[in-house]
Amino acid sequence: MSPMTTNVSAGPLTVGFDLDLTLLDTRPGIRATFLAFAEKYGVELDADLVVTRLGPPLEHEMAHWVPAERVTEMTARYRALYPEYAIEPTVPMPGARDALDAVREVGGRTVVVTAKNGPHAALHFAHLGIEPDAIAGRLFAEAKAEALREHGASVYVGDHVGDVRGARAAGALSVAVATGPCSPEELREAGADVVLKDLTDFRAWWKAYVAETAR
Structure with a gap:
């Protein structure tokens, strides 16, 4: 895109x-979104670690937690959750x-x-x-x-x-x-x-x- x-x-x-x-x-919102994503899709990840290395594209972070062939799919699923979990906590x-x-x-x-x-x-x-x-x-x-x-x-x-x-x-x-x-x-x-x-x-x-x- x-x-x-x-x-x-x-x-x-x-x-x-x-x-x-x-x-x-955006750390509180991104953390909340990753936790919701992990629970919904059964992905084991460390949301506290995720928010210590913000900056690169989301796909780079997702590649740490899911197989390479699923990065595009799971990134789209994370983004679908983002508005619900990430906007309100951000300051x-x-x-x-x-x-x-x-x-x-x-x-x-x-x-x-x-x-x-x-x-x-x-x-x-x-x-x-x-x-x-x-x-x-x-x-x-x-x-x-x-x-x-x-x-x-x-x-x-x-x-x-x-x-x-x-x-x-x-x-x-x-x-x-x-x-x-x-x-x-x-x-x-x-x-x-x-x-x-x-x-x-x-x-x-x-x-x-x-x-x-x-x-």
């Missing part, structure tokens, strides 16, 4: 954001709303580029009352560059080394937040231009970045 993309005019202040553990803490990461607001306050646009299924990403944001200007789903690592270039993003914010690689492939500034499975050292080694503790540090960095680029 091709990535789901919501088209929007690109602009010089377009900022891309990852979803899982960058903008949203914004600290500073997420303010980071999006900071971009918009200077006339910027926000695009969410995520490995998550696009319709599920949209459900999360609708439930939380968060409205990014665009959503591009089912893209990971270098493949994220496709959407970042399409929307003219000059900055991409994420928590995973794959996000750093995606930003670099798109020629965008890589801003990493140490809120996911990758340490600050791993993010820097992957080539992140900026490493923040979390999105509560984004506004101050963004104001300085905008001022610098305006000169």
Whole structure:
């Protein structure tokens, strides 16, 4: 299936954001969905382990728990359960709303580029009352560059080394937040231009970045 993309005019202040553990803490919902999936389909798995390594596509995680020939089938079954179990428990990461607001306050646009299924990403944001200007789903690592270039993003914010690689492939500034499975050292080694503790540090960095680029 091709990535789901919501088209929007690109602009010089377009900022891309990852979803899982960058903008949203989806761990409780993903854990609940995996537990429901395991019970319904008799799959032995460790849901607590699953949520320690969010970032790559769902198929990568599913391959740890089911035979290779059943990954596509079982991934579809998991996704069918997702809206029931994952949306309600999900909350914004600290500073997420303010980071999006900071971009918009200077006339910027926000695009969410995520490995998550696009319709599920949209459900999360609708439930939380968060409205990014665009959503591009089912893209990971270098493949994220496709959407970042399409929307003219000059900055991409994420928590995973794959996000750093995606930003670099798109020629965008890589801003990493140490809120996911990758340490600050791993993010820097992957080539992140900026490493923040979390999105509560984004506004101050963004104001300085905008001022610098305006000169």
